[in-house]
Amino acid sequence: KNQVEQSPQSLIILEGKNCTLQCNYTVSPFSNLRWYKQDTGRGPVSLTIMTFSENTKSNGRYTATLDADTKQSSLHITASQLSDSASYICVVSGQAGTALIFGKGTTLSVSS
């Protein structure tokens, strides 16, 4: 069964600290993996997208890694800011044209 599991479910960190969110998937065949940020009451916004051959991709303070062999991905947030408080969703795409498979997300709260 194609699944995407994220951990932790929620996380609280102090402003300025770094954090890493995890994503494990069992989707096969695999096309690409995306990380989205979803603010409360808003639609998801794409942070990164990686294909099978990419190991890492950065977008400002966000750095995503992908290990296609172990089917694991991580999202590292550097020097967190209050505005980083949101839900971070890992989404995996199988074959082209098939539906995206969503993780349940990690809720990040950054406090001052």
Add this chain to the structure above:
Amino acid sequence: GAVVSQHPSRVICKSGTSVKIECRSLDFQATTMFWYRQFPKQSLMLMATSNEGSKATYEQGVEKDKFLINHASLTLSTLTVTSAHPEDSSFYICSARDGGGQFFGPGTRLTVL
């Protein structure tokens, strides 16, 4: 990047009424649009996939007669929740796909009293 808009952003209606939500791709043509529903603290759940000019494909458990989808043009898809009931209260998000990726709208919060 590609922009997807939704209207309205928030709607409150009485039980038994119908509500229409519009989804537009503003700067690209979307051959495929998706409608999702998201309950509090839950992940997005795909409701249906629609291709321009053809009937939508609904996910298992989603009533096609209750959630009417029309994808009349390459930039517009509409979701109509017919005879809405309180259990239909949710956050509805559309998404549009072009060759470059899949982009999400800002969502519509539906509250049925």
